[in-house]
Amino acid sequence: xxxxxxxxxxxxxxxxxxxxxxxxxxxxxxxxxxxxxxxxxxxxxxxxxxxx
Numbered sequence: 001x002x003x004x005x006x007x008x009x010x011x012x013x014x015x016x017x018x019x020x021x022x023x024x025x026x027x028x029x030x031x032x033x034x035x036x037x038x039x040x041x042x043x044x045x046x047x048x049x050x051x052x
Contacts, residue, residue, distance in 0.1 A: 013046055 005012050030050040
């Protein structure tokens with residue numbers, strides 16, 4: 001699954017690995033959309049986008 005956390009105000013975000021053999025159906029396939037606004041104009045946002 002995806003890991004998310006903040007340490008000292010730094011956002012750590014990771015998608016599941018694709019380089020090792022997870023049995024099909026155990027982890028949803030997809031990608032992460034990360035939106036980074038200009039400095040001082042909002043928060044970093046992220047959203048998981050599943051493959052259909």
